[in-house]
Amino acid sequence: MDNNVKFIVENLDLFYGDFKALKNINMNINTNEITALIGPSGCGKSTFLRTLNRMNDLIEGVKVDGSIRIDGEDIYGDIDVIKLRTRVGMVFQKPNPFPMSIYDNIAYGPRAHGIKKKSELNEIVEKSLRRAAIWDEVKDRLKRNAISLSGGQQQRICIARALAIEPEVLLMDEPTSALDPISTMKIEDLATELKKDYSIIMVTHNMQQAARISDKTAFFLLGELIEYDKTEKIFSNPEDSKTEEYITGRFG
Numbered sequence: 001m002d003n004n005v006k007f008i009v010e011n012l013d014l015f016y017g018d019f020k021a022l023k024n025i026n027m028n029i030n031t032n033e034i035t036a037l038i039g040p041s042g043c044g045k046s047t048f049l050r051t052l053n054r055m056n057d058l059i060e061g062v063k064v065d066g067s068i069r070i071d072g073e074d075i076y077g078d079i080d081v082i083k084l085r086t087r088v089g090m091v092f093q094k095p096n097p098f099p100m101s102i103y104d105n106i107a108y109g110p111r112a113h114g115i116k117k118k119s120e121l122n123e124i125v126e127k128s129l130r131r132a133a134i135w136d137e138v139k140d141r142l143k144r145n146a147i148s149l150s151g152g153q154q155q156r157i158c159i160a161r162a163l164a165i166e167p168e169v170l171l172m173d174e175p176t177s178a179l180d181p182i183s184t185m186k187i188e189d190l191a192t193e194l195k196k197d198y199s200i201i202m203v204t205h206n207m208q209q210a211a212r213i214s215d216k217t218a219f220f221l222l223g224e225l226i227e228y229d230k231t232e233k234i235f236s237n238p239e240d241s242k243t244e245e246y247i248t249g250r251f252g
């Protein structure tokens, strides 16, 4: 197996009750790359993203067929789901820091995993905030409530919180759609930096963003994966006319 492959998705179907939201998805997702998921509203991007750490399990009536393997291990087989979610962290569209101090936001996950030693927690908090490129902005006010920060800062706190439990993969569901252009740029730069150490899979409605920062792009339409290729290829010379129509803004 190619050492760079993190996820192998095979014949994946997902149903919400009787509604088939994902139809026979097949794709390999690489490590140390940013994979962008694009497509019009309702095409299944977020649903697909959530299959990668089984977040859809929390929704009643969901049924999954086919398989997804992470480093060769079947995600839908006999696996510890809590551990899976530790390996595959998630950042949401709307920054959602917990209503507690910046420090406690970051220490929350490590504490839940049994780390109690103050010096160890201090180290994790600093390292995570540094990695999320927000340490300098908050180092003097770690006791402040995270809710008091700007939206862009809150989103980087959420990324730091996700990094604090040492994931291997970061799922990002439209992480910049609620942010201003400068905060968006910071998150994009951060994602580009983080891909050196993680696999990043990002849902985005922003075509320029996908083109700017992703290595591979997957185009979804009505639950199907229409085209999946190097980002450069998708945006310059797509194989499928539906991809071309979408990226040139003719629908969606």
Ligand SMILES: Nc1ncnc2c1ncn2[C@@H]1O[C@H](COP(=O)(O)OP(=O)(O)OP(=O)(O)O)[C@@H](O)[C@H]1O
Residues within 6 Å of the ligand: 016, 019, 021, 039, 040, 041, 042, 043, 044, 045, 046, 047, 048, 059
């Ligand atoms: N909890 C749910 N129960 C039933 N149907 C759902 C549920 N969540 C999503 N769906 C349906 O599944 C389809 C895919 O939704 P999904 O949210 O994955 O699309 P999306 O591409 O992420 O859309 P958007 O870009 O608007 O976020 C849609 O038709 C949606 O209505």
